[in-house]
Structure formats: C-alpha cells, structure tokens
Amino acid sequence: MPDCAGVWGEDALIDECGVCAGDGFSNGYYCRDLNILQDFNDLNANLSGQPLEIGSQNWTDGRLDSLGLSGIGLTSIPESIGDLNSLVWLMLYDNQLTSIPESLCSIYSNLTVFNININFLCGELPSCLIDVNIGEQDCP
Numbered sequence: 001m002p003d004c005a006g007v008w009g010e011d012a013l014i015d016e017c018g019v020c021a022g023d024g025f026s027n028g029y030y031c032r033d034l035n036i037l038q039d040f041n042d043l044n045a046n047l048s049g050q051p052l053e054i055g056s057q058n059w060t061d062g063r064l065d066s067l068g069l070s071g072i073g074l075t076s077i078p079e080s081i082g083d084l085n086s087l088v089w090l091m092l093y094d095n096q097l098t099s100i101p102e103s104l105c106s107i108y109s110n111l112t113v114f115n116i117n118i119n120f121l122c123g124e125l126p127s128c129l130i131d132v133n134i135g136e137q138d139c140p
Helices: 031-043 079-083 102-108
Strands: 056-060 063-068 089-091 113-115
Touching (some): 031 063, 031 079, 079 102
Parallel strands (some): 063 089
Antiparallel strands (some): 056 063
C-alpha cells in the first residue's frame, strides 16, 4: 500500500494537524494540545471561539504547560485531558463540574499546581484523587 504521500513501501503518516509526514505542529503549537482545547469547546456549550482563546494558557516550546479554566462555567472535562502530558499547572476551580474523567490520572503526577475547589464533585473520583485533592465542594 502507498503511504499518505502516495509512495509505495514507505510509511509516512498523517499527523495531528492533518499533514502528511508532518511533525505535529502548526504555527508553533502542538496540534494534539490544540485539539484537546477544542474538545473542551465541544463539550461545554457556554464556550466558543478558537482553542487559543479558552481561559488562560501558557505554552513552552509549542506545548501547553499551564491551563487556567476557573470560573468560566465548565460542566465537562474531556477524556482527552489525559493526553496533555506537558501540563504542569491546571486550575479548574469555581465551575459546575460534577465529575472528572479517569484519564486525568495520566497527567496528575506531573501537575505541580492543581485546583478543582468549588465545583459539584460529590460522587466517585478518579483513582488518583482523594477528597483532600479536590478541596471544598458544593455538595448537598
């Protein structure tokens, strides 16, 4: 079979940006990280706009390392959050979250700052978290 460039016997693949044999970056940003921010948009009806416009962000060498989404009315966190493996700072406090995906555990040990206080996390938590990790919640 030919690869994405139409060359027989080669193995070029389409990257996260949709580019054949690309490096996964577009305009200096890692496309997978941008796609995950788009997942936040898609899951939360109150969010709109481009992925780079969501909350506060810091990027280092094209990778998302800090994400602040506090007080913006989030109701859902995408499963894909577990793929943000360069993230070290995550702020999700003061939203309307009722659950956290288990995939967060894939990056939780990398996080030096994590705040998810003041949500509605009253049920089962991902295996990497305990009540003390989630702080004060608005539970009945």
